[in-house]
Amino acid sequence: MQYWHLAAQALACAGWAPGADGVHCSYAGYHPRADGRHRRTAGGPWATTDRIERALAVHIAKRVGQFPGYPLANIPRRKRELIAAGVDVIDVGAGDPVEPPPALASQALEEALRDPAMSKYGFQLGLPAFREAVVRYHQRRFGTAFDPMTEVLPLIGSKEGLAHFALATTNPGDVVIVPEPGYQCYIGGAIASGAEARIAPLRPEANFLVELGELPASVLRRISLVYLNYPNNPTAAVAPRDYLERTVAVCREYGIALAYDNPYVEITFDGYRAPSIFEIEGAREVAVEFHSCSKSFTVTGWRLGWAIGNRELIAALTTVKSYHDTGPFLAVQKAGAVLLDHAEQVVKEAVARFSARRDAAAAALAAAGFEVEVPRATLYLWVPLPEGLKSADFQRMALEEEGVVVMAGSGFGASGEGFFRVALTVGEDRLAEAAERMGRVLARA
Numbered sequence: 001m002q003y004w005h006l007a008a009q010a011l012a013c014a015g016w017a018p019g020a021d022g023v024h025c026s027y028a029g030y031h032p033r034a035d036g037r038h039r040r041t042a043g044g045p046w047a048t049t050d051r052i053e054r055a056l057a058v059h060i061a062k063r064v065g066q067f068p069g070y071p072l073a074n075i076p077r078r079k080r081e082l083i084a085a086g087v088d089v090i091d092v093g094a095g096d097p098v099e100p101p102p103a104l105a106s107q108a109l110e111e112a113l114r115d116p117a118m119s120k121y122g123f124q125l126g127l128p129a130f131r132e133a134v135v136r137y138h139q140r141r142f143g144t145a146f147d148p149m150t151e152v153l154p155l156i157g158s159k160e161g162l163a164h165f166a167l168a169t170t171n172p173g174d175v176v177i178v179p180e181p182g183y184q185c186y187i188g189g190a191i192a193s194g195a196e197a198r199i200a201p202l203r204p205e206a207n208f209l210v211e212l213g214e215l216p217a218s219v220l221r222r223i224s225l226v227y228l229n230y231p232n233n234p235t236a237a238v239a240p241r242d243y244l245e246r247t248v249a250v251c252r253e254y255g256i257a258l259a260y261d262n263p264y265v266e267i268t269f270d271g272y273r274a275p276s277i278f279e280i281e282g283a284r285e286v287a288v289e290f291h292s293c294s295k296s297f298t299v300t301g302w303r304l305g306w307a308i309g310n311r312e313l314i315a316a317l318t319t320v321k322s323y324h325d326t327g328p329f330l331a332v333q334k335a336g337a338v339l340l341d342h343a344e345q346v347v348k349e350a351v352a353r354f355s356a357r358r359d360a361a362a363a364a365l366a367a368a369g370f371e372v373e374v375p376r377a378t379l380y381l382w383v384p385l386p387e388g389l390k391s392a393d394f395q396r397m398a399l400e401e402e403g404v405v406v407m408a409g410s411g412f413g414a415s416g417e418g419f420f421r422v423a424l425t426v427g428e429d430r431l432a433e434a435a436e437r438m439g440r441v442l443a444r445a
């Protein structure tokens with residue numbers, strides 16, 4: 001009869017009675033095996049045994065409970081429901097512009113698809129032609145020279161590279177600096193590597209910069225990795241050269257790996273030019289820069305980016321990735337090489353588009369009652385909300401009452417509270433319409 005006793009425990013454990021840590025099931029009389037899996041229950045009718053087996057065999061790692069809610073997790077589903085119900089939804093949430101990929105890229109991809117060799121595994125080597133195009137691009141754009149084989153690594157979009165980079169640089173218990181508000185894969189990487197994530201709040205009064213030099217030496221000595229992202233998502237802040245110089249100096253002094261996340265380097269306005277971290281002396285000793293084809297070239301779903309920089313760090317990231325993935329689709333790398341060789345031309349058109357949208361959105365938001373700072377880079381406006389209006393409430397009201405998808409500042413971490421983000425992903429008319437609708441939310445709130 002002990003069997004039925006176990007069955008009851010199994011069902012309790014399957015969802016109604018989590019263990020003390022809220023994740024694991026544990027109770028007297030039934031113990032996980034030493035190898036971490038639950039003991040198989042013997043005897044009894046199969047149907048019931050299966051139920052026990054299913055209920056008890058799954059282990060969910062504690063770290064899963066440590067990941068904060070992902071900001072975009074529920075929006076696509078709710079958006080679809082609203083559209084199905086006939087709502088005219090304007091989506092300025094995710095940074096995913098409505099434009100198709102540039103024609104030359106689509107043509108290159110179609111051609112590549114006809115070559116059977118492009119449908120093989122790419123492994124971490126990927127397509128040497130893509131690595132070489134990356135190196136040519138850096139030489140032309142930033143005047144920096146790299147070896148395509150040892151200082152470049154193709155990525156399945158920069159997101160995975162950024163998250164995996166923590167596994168390549170960080171031991172459990174090390175400190176990882178995570179800017180907040182920020183792109184969520186930094187905290188994801190820190191958690192996955194067992195690091196102590198130290199949140200660095202980006203504050204308007206400090207120009208949204210993370211000042212490593214303000215940390216005590218006792219903390220600096222424990223830092224394995226710092227993530228930095230300028231031009232910044234979501235604040236649209238840019239980093240002055242002297243800031244980058246002092247940051248690189250601190251990283252060199254303490255042997256800290258610097259993940260410089262630079263997907264918006266091309267999206268700059270009004271004569272501002274964003275640098276590569278490798279324009280800063282000494283950066284090569286400590287840094288890897290992460291680039292993305294997604295936004296500059298309107299190919300978000302193709303999943304193509306690259307890491308470039310310090311040879312040892314690139315080798316470590318290559319090792320980690322070898323055990324997680326097999327590299328980007330070779331045909332996409334081939335088209336990516338074409339894109340990079342035409343980067344200046346393609347980007348020029350995209351920047352003209354984003355610039356017009358930025359101006360239209362800023363003017364319309366101001367007319368709707370918001371305080372807007374006009375950014376010099378990125379495809380985002382980071383807009384403050386009036387005191388007392390929570391960003392998650394504003395996001396919900398904008399979507400449910402006016403059919404506008406925006407990102408709540410708090411979705412980028414607690415330090416983003418009090419702001420919301422508008423992505424310049426739709427045309428000027430739609431941005432103006434979205435601003436007007438959000439103005440109505442503001443007036444009612």
Ligand SMILES: Cc1ncc(COP(=O)(O)O)c(C=O)c1O
Nearest residue numbers: 157158159183233263292294305
């Ligand atoms: C700051 C930042 N880094 C990295 C990425 C990832 O880009 P992808 O993985 O598409 O290359 C994004 C995407 O929104 C981003 O905003």
